[in-house]
Amino acid sequence: MQRSTLLVVLLGLALAAEGCSTGQRKDDAPVVVSVIGGETKLADPSAGQLDSTERVLMGATAQGLVRFDATGQIEAALAERWIVIDDGRSYIFRLRESYWPDGAPVTAAQVVRVLRRAAAPGSRNALAPFLAVVDEIVEMTPTVIEVRLKRPRPDLLKLFAQPELAVFRTGTLDGSGPFRAQSRARGVLLSPVPDPGTGKAAPEPEETVHLLGERAALALARFKARESDLILGGSFTDWPIVAQAEIAPANLHVEQPLGLFGLAVLQREGFLAEASNRAAIAMAIDRAALTQAVRPEWTPLETILPSQLDSAAPPVRPDWAPLALDARQQTARDRVAAWRRAHPEPLTLRIALPSGPGATLVWAHLAEAMLRIGITPQRVGPADSADLRLIDAIAPYDSGRWFVQTACVACSEQAGALIAAGREAADLPARAQRIAEADAALTADGAWIPIAQPLRWSLVALRLGAWQGNTRGWHPLNHLRNETE
Structure with a gap:
């Protein structure tokens, strides 16, 4: 282990409160999430490969037609429901009511434009090579989209749930949620998109997420000092640091995704x-x-x-x-x-x-x-x-x-x-x-x-009771505290 890395880890151990073996923080504070990777910034998937921090941030602020839940299963996102017809060659999505950060409604035409760009020949989107089966994406009505395929693809929804296929407005790189992002001196503050039906003016502090992109040693020190609730994006490269840090078993989750x-x-x-x-x-x-x-x-x-x-x-x-x-x-x-x-x-x-x-x-x-x-x-x-x-x-x-x-x-x-x-x-x-x-x-x-097989690890505070391991190694930030989020 490099000396600088060891010093950061030892600093974290020294800062950890006595008896705090589970990394538990106050339950009425914002959820602090460290992602091992680069800086916390939005990036356009059409410009190339997203790193781990960019994927988490994109998945938090922009959603595709569908998305993954805490268990790695498909759930509704921009589309409230869908049907598959023509022997699996046609997916028809009905959009739910969604809004951009400035209050403008998300339209079928906007969704079609983003997805067409991602699937276009020559696209630099990381998933473009696996979208060649898409024949056409059309706006049937202002709220209905059809994705026509050249051949049946029963796994299409799993591709559409990836952050690389999230729908956002180019130039501003803002999406329809499930969170809105505000820049901070370090990282971004994510606030849940309000539900128009509740009339709630602002989220409670514990409903917000402070997202940080940082090195593994610094993220680990922060968690040990009870300054964060979750570390995502851990891999084999930094596992030896975790193995030496004496993390409580209740907080440590190791996965071997496909x-x-x-x-x-x-x-x-x-x-x-x-x-x-x-x-x-x-x-x-x-x-x-x-x-x-x-x-x-x-x-x-x-x-x-x-x-x-x-x-x-x-x-x-x-x-x-x-x-x-x-x-x-x-x-x-x-x-x-x-x-x-x-x-x-x-x-x-x-x-x-x-x-x-x-x-x-x-x-x-x-x-x-x-x-x-x-x-x-x-x-x-x-x-x-x-x-x-x-x-x-x-x-x-x-x-x-x-x-x-x-x-x-x-x-x-x-x-x-x-x-x-x-x-x-x-x-x-x-x-x-x-x-x-x-x-x-x-x-x-x-x-x-x-x-x-790939090796992934996360550190999870006990207050995040809805976090679940899964075979995809993907953990959405809107499924951390309870299953109704």
Whole structure:
């Protein structure tokens, strides 16, 4: 652990009130939420990838046609109800009465415009590649929208519930709620959008949320000092800090949401040009030792798909999976030795990793695995030029197509063609078959090296009784205190 990080944690421990093992704060105070990430600012999803703080803020101040509840299930948002017709090729949404911060009503035309921009070819929205199935988004009436699909997509609502598809007004980046944002010296103050039917002039202090984007060590110190109620966005990179902070079990929540955690091959040149050599990298890694070094309960994984999901077949195991670890590593050494006999120059692979003590633990095990089989590893930053890059991503919806497409950074033409065929499949059985075939081709190609499921953690004060863990790793701020919010 870096000395500066340790000092911040120790400061938090020193500030913590004696006997306050659960981080409980007064119940009539604003809910203070720290999100591990960048500054607390609104960002336009059409401009590119949102970081964790931007996603939480967007989800709090702008909503899509639907959104997720505390359990990760779909609930109404801008749309009060919807129907699915034409064998799953048409979703019709009826909008509820909603208003922008200046009091102007949210119209179907505005919603259509935002969603069309997100789904347009060439859009930089992170979800645009998975919206190619959308044929047309039309305003049927001032309060009714139809989303017409080229093919059935039963998981469409899960995409529409993501913050990247929240509806906002460009330029001002303001939305219809469930909260309104006011800038503060640090972070933003979120106040719930008033319900016109209640006649209530202002929210109670405990109904507001003070949202902060900050480093993990500072967020942890704040929580230990009883200056916050919730930390969101924790991952493997900062888990060792939490593990040393003696957090009360009642406050600590660890999740392993559906997603990808592994190494993507970025270029198919030199040693990485051959599938057998890419497999050697995968065989060299002691996944159990790596995950246990970070957290003993962290689940290692050897397949691309975590389960069958919507594939026509169970996850494909690589050819080397039945081998014991010693046999795997010996086979990998033999392949590296054969390569080096033909190519006597030094063999170095650059591995791109994020910063943080957890990433350093992962790096230590990856480096040891590479050195064990005769490869010199070099750690580089996440944005640097590299041969392999660690990807740690939560799936936005429960489809094997997301897994194979996200894992295919520099995969074979065959795997890429099968992934595209899954996107264009005429019906669900054909789509399931293409996903299964893409899984098999991508596994044989070795361009994705699975390591584990994603690891996420949160710290939750007891006053937030409605907070719930879920398989999406998403925790909306309007579902923290009770289930009626």
